[in-house]
Amino acid sequence: MGRKSPCLKPTLVTILTFVALYAFFNTFLTPINPNPLSFESSSNSPFSILSSSSSSFNSPPPVKVYLYDLPRKFTYGVVESYLKARDPSISIPVDDVSNLKYPGNQHSAEWWLFSDLIKEDRYGSPIVRVLDPEDADLFYVPFFSSLSLVANPIRPVSGVNVNSNVGGSVYSDEEMQQSLMEWLEEQIYWKRNNGWDHVFICQDPNALYKVIDRIKNGILLVSDFGRLTRDQASLVKDVILPYSHRINPFIGEIGVEGRNSLLFFMGNRYRKEGGKVRDLLFQVLESEEDVIIKHGAQSRESRRMATQGMHSSKFCLHPAGDTPSACRLFDAIVSLCIPVIVSDQIELPFEDAIDYKKIAIFVDSDTAVKPGHLTKMLRKIRTEKILEYQQELKEVKRYFEYDDPNGTVNEIWRQVTLKLPLVKLMINRDKRLVRRELNEPDCSCLCSNKTGARPTF
Amino acid sequence: MGRKSPCLKPTLVTILTFVALYAFFNTFLTPINPNPLSFESSSNSPFSILSSSSSSFNSPPPVKVYLYDLPRKFTYGVVESYLKARDPSISIPVDDVSNLKYPGNQHSAEWWLFSDLIKEDRYGSPIVRVLDPEDADLFYVPFFSSLSLVANPIRPVSGVNVNSNVGGSVYSDEEMQQSLMEWLEEQIYWKRNNGWDHVFICQDPNALYKVIDRIKNGILLVSDFGRLTRDQASLVKDVILPYSHRINPFIGEIGVEGRNSLLFFMGNRYRKEGGKVRDLLFQVLESEEDVIIKHGAQSRESRRMATQGMHSSKFCLHPAGDTPSACRLFDAIVSLCIPVIVSDQIELPFEDAIDYKKIAIFVDSDTAVKPGHLTKMLRKIRTEKILEYQQELKEVKRYFEYDDPNGTVNEIWRQVTLKLPLVKLMINRDKRLVRRELNEPDCSCLCSNKTGARPTF
Numbered sequence: 001m002g003r004k005s006p007c008l009k010p011t012l013v014t015i016l017t018f019v020a021l022y023a024f025f026n027t028f029l030t031p032i033n034p035n036p037l038s039f040e041s042s043s044n045s046p047f048s049i050l051s052s053s054s055s056s057f058n059s060p061p062p063v064k065v066y067l068y069d070l071p072r073k074f075t076y077g078v079v080e081s082y083l084k085a086r087d088p089s090i091s092i093p094v095d096d097v098s099n100l101k102y103p104g105n106q107h108s109a110e111w112w113l114f115s116d117l118i119k120e121d122r123y124g125s126p127i128v129r130v131l132d133p134e135d136a137d138l139f140y141v142p143f144f145s146s147l148s149l150v151a152n153p154i155r156p157v158s159g160v161n162v163n164s165n166v167g168g169s170v171y172s173d174e175e176m177q178q179s180l181m182e183w184l185e186e187q188i189y190w191k192r193n194n195g196w197d198h199v200f201i202c203q204d205p206n207a208l209y210k211v212i213d214r215i216k217n218g219i220l221l222v223s224d225f226g227r228l229t230r231d232q233a234s235l236v237k238d239v240i241l242p243y244s245h246r247i248n249p250f251i252g253e254i255g256v257e258g259r260n261s262l263l264f265f266m267g268n269r270y271r272k273e274g275g276k277v278r279d280l281l282f283q284v285l286e287s288e289e290d291v292i293i294k295h296g297a298q299s300r301e302s303r304r305m306a307t308q309g310m311h312s313s314k315f316c317l318h319p320a321g322d323t324p325s326a327c328r329l330f331d332a333i334v335s336l337c338i339p340v341i342v343s344d345q346i347e348l349p350f351e352d353a354i355d356y357k358k359i360a361i362f363v364d365s366d367t368a369v370k371p372g373h374l375t376k377m378l379r380k381i382r383t384e385k386i387l388e389y390q391q392e393l394k395e396v397k398r399y400f401e402y403d404d405p406n407g408t409v410n411e412i413w414r415q416v417t418l419k420l421p422l423v424k425l426m427i428n429r430d431k432r433l434v435r436r437e438l439n440e441p442d443c444s445c446l447c448s449n450k451t452g453a454r455p456t457f
Numbered sequence: 458m459g460r461k462s463p464c465l466k467p468t469l470v471t472i473l474t475f476v477a478l479y480a481f482f483n484t485f486l487t488p489i490n491p492n493p494l495s496f497e498s499s500s501n502s503p504f505s506i507l508s509s510s511s512s513s514f515n516s517p518p519p520v521k522v523y524l525y526d527l528p529r530k531f532t533y534g535v536v537e538s539y540l541k542a543r544d545p546s547i548s549i550p551v552d553d554v555s556n557l558k559y560p561g562n563q564h565s566a567e568w569w570l571f572s573d574l575i576k577e578d579r580y581g582s583p584i585v586r587v588l589d590p591e592d593a594d595l596f597y598v599p600f601f602s603s604l605s606l607v608a609n610p611i612r613p614v615s616g617v618n619v620n621s622n623v624g625g626s627v628y629s630d631e632e633m634q635q636s637l638m639e640w641l642e643e644q645i646y647w648k649r650n651n652g653w654d655h656v657f658i659c660q661d662p663n664a665l666y667k668v669i670d671r672i673k674n675g676i677l678l679v680s681d682f683g684r685l686t687r688d689q690a691s692l693v694k695d696v697i698l699p700y701s702h703r704i705n706p707f708i709g710e711i712g713v714e715g716r717n718s719l720l721f722f723m724g725n726r727y728r729k730e731g732g733k734v735r736d737l738l739f740q741v742l743e744s745e746e747d748v749i750i751k752h753g754a755q756s757r758e759s760r761r762m763a764t765q766g767m768h769s770s771k772f773c774l775h776p777a778g779d780t781p782s783a784c785r786l787f788d789a790i791v792s793l794c795i796p797v798i799v800s801d802q803i804e805l806p807f808e809d810a811i812d813y814k815k816i817a818i819f820v821d822s823d824t825a826v827k828p829g830h831l832t833k834m835l836r837k838i839r840t841e842k843i844l845e846y847q848q849e850l851k852e853v854k855r856y857f858e859y860d861d862p863n864g865t866v867n868e869i870w871r872q873v874t875l876k877l878p879l880v881k882l883m884i885n886r887d888k889r890l891v892r893r894e895l896n897e898p899d900c901s902c903l904c905s906n907k908t909g910a911r912p913t914f
Contacts, residue, residue, distance in 0.1 A: 352882040352885065428811065431812070443903065445691050445693060
């Protein structure tokens with residue numbers, strides 16, 4: 001301290017000033033992550049660094065999404081109708097929509113995506129919301145189509161047939177679908193590109209079913225393709241969403257302590273189509289000692305029991321339901337309960353990013369219902385292998401958490417952005433296609449050449 | 458100057474030092490374009506800026522490509538065989554491959570891509586070459602498959618049947634294809650993912666035809682789908698490449714001065730399949746005064762004449778050949794001669810980025826061969842509209858210049874990177890698919906719902 005000079009040489013000050021000025025320009029006048037510089041300008045920069053990640057200079061601009069300002073009845077109005085049907089004392093429309101609560105259900109992605117788009121601060125999102133449709137790459141249609149399916153009163157209002165589309169004040173999902181299309185088909189941006197650049201959410205397998213052929217050019221956000229034909233939806237054009245999990249995530253560490261039962265399942269024993277396997281699984285599993293398999297419908301109490309069961313089992317059975325997907329899979333994942341998937345037609349969310357073989361066990365239906373087979377196979381899996389699965393489950397958990405800021409919502413948008421090049425291609429191609437008489441539809445496909453694989457794990 | 462203080466206050470120095478230190482950390486310890494920070498870490502940064510381009514934080518890492526070190530005979534060896542067959546005095550193998558010249562031809566993309574990948578400085582490319590296959594997202598197989606098709610001697614060597622696969626020193630493309638597959642099928646990275654992550658170039662419609670079913674999982678770089686079935690190739694899985702233009706680009710400005718003929722075509726009058734339209738077009742066009750339509754084969758002299766014709770015509774006819782594509786289209790584009798495309802099945806390169814309706818006129822075959830129709834339609838197009846087309850042609854020209862540093866090569870790689878999410882999806886999905894008996898192939902498709910569009914311009 002005694003040696004400290006009270007007076008520094010101007011040279012040092014000059015150097016410091018220069019560095020400080022450079023810092024100022026570099027730090028505060030450049031965005032943290034500058035947008036792609038052109039090849040020319042970047043190579044002319046006096047401080048350019050030839051980094052190996054040079055490709056980012058060619059990275060595409062962010063995908064711009066326009067949120068349609070739909071008439072209120074298609075968004076908040078659906079929630080209000082739902083609530084009003086269950087509690088007629090509620091006064092609607094509510095004054096402050098921020099008090100409006102979307103009901104807890106497995107198809108709530110429509111609410112999460114809408115809420116995300118109207119947020120002020122969308123920092124970290126893979127898409128940018130634009131307010132001018134002229135700027136948009138894609139158009140999001142935020143109709144709450146899944147809630148609309150169940151917005152009717154649970155019990156018929158006396159004297160009114162709820163199935164009728166005529167009943168004055170009674171909510172009709174079909175009328176809503178028709179009304180949405182009437183509104184949309186008037187929009188210039190809908191007409192401009194035949195809907196290729198429009199995004200619809202229809203997470204419930206029956207959502208938008210009346211108008212699906214009119215929107216099939218669009219990107220559909222769905223749970224599976226169980227009720228959709230090949231020309232309506234596909235892995236190439238559309239996005240598979242996870243259901244919202246309905247039970248609480250398991251908070252503890254990985255491990256088999258406290259997970260005393262081998263296999264757990266609770267749900268409806270009787271289902272249609274692929275879901276018929278359920279009854280057969282009940283038959284081969286219900287007498288097994290370390291297996292908990294229960295018939296039960298959705299309720300607060302059954303969710304409590306399912307939580308307890310999934311948090312205390314090593315494996316969780318996921319048989320097909322009426323369609324190949326079900327929310328139970330995502331309940332199992334957040335419970336760190338290794339899913340045992342018996343659903344031959346299942347499509348899984350975000351499968352480009354997630355290797356499901358690392359987090360789940362796949363068994364084809366025929367093998368799964370052989371007496372004794374499933375439990376014998378599961379009992380053979382060593383503890384280290386179980387811990388490996390659990391560790392992987394933990395790592396991918398965020399993909400299934402709609403309320404995680406870096407979770408499901410961002411991942412759905414990322415998936416949507418991946419569709420953009422094909423959307424643009426189809427728009428441009430359709431414009432110049434000449435009239436052709438074809439023997440088969442004009443389709444571009446990606447086919448699995450897998451002739452069959454033994455179920456393995 | 459007289460007021461300059463020789464001695465600065467320590468406070469200022471402290472501030473400057475602090476700023477300089479911050480600058481040092483911020484500038485020199487952070488790459489120019491840092492890789493995606495996690496959402497959490499970026500929002501905790503003391504100097505985080507909430508920019509509208511926040512999405513770049515979620516931008517994917519660069520796509521990493523491994524270039525197979527194929528036995529020499531599949532790359533430089535093909536060029537040598539080709540040259541040797543034409544000039545037996547050449548001594549091969551050459552000592553210095555940098556002297557080896559790939560022959561000028563329309564299928565030279567295989568040479569350009571290979572040369573690009575082995576370049577030291579790949580700055581500005583949408584992909585990064587990795588030297589360890591473990592790091593790779595995609596694997597490039599650089600066999601010169603198109604040149605291999607024509608590497609045989611033009612005239613049979615006396616006493617040897619060039620069509621025989623047995624002839625000792627005679628080059629056999631079919632043997633090369635078989636030999637490539639034998640080599641590849643031994644590679645662990647080929648076996649690992651059933652070839653989904655492999656990239657092949659087969660620009661000539663006949664290239665790799667013998668083994669196409671063994672490589673069809675891969676990304677194929679092709680000119681069109683004329684000789685490929687739907688389960689072998691598609692717009693979704695593969696990439697359409699432009700041919701290398703064979704005539705010199707038009708250097709001048711846009712304009713109609715010096716472009717006195719209305720429509721130009723020079724090429725083979727007689728072709729198979731869709732190309733049969735050519736003879737009909739000759740019949741309706743050859744008597745028109747301001748139309749130049751000539752029968753001619755590939756030669757240096759015909760290229761000179763084609764250059765002159767394309768540089769001095771407003772429109773250039775592009776009828777289908779044996780397959781829907783042909784290099785003539787790209788000759789026309791770089792000539793700023795507005796292409797008139799009469800090829801009902803044509804697929805076009807980079808159509809997500811290029812709106813071909815802005816640079817070309819599409820006429821279906823039936824309409825094009827109606828006597829008087831085509832010329833009448835073209836004569837009606839006003840000069841302003843012609844200049845608009847030319848301006849657009851000028852803007853997209855770089856996409857068709859293989860030697861432009863920001864041209865075709867980068868665009869092909871960009872197209873390849875766009876396939877990666879679907880490649881990863883198919884890899885993961887195939888691993889967990891259970892054996893299924895299906896009535897039809899397991900395909901995901903993107904279908905045009907266009908039932909027909911009147912040719913317009």
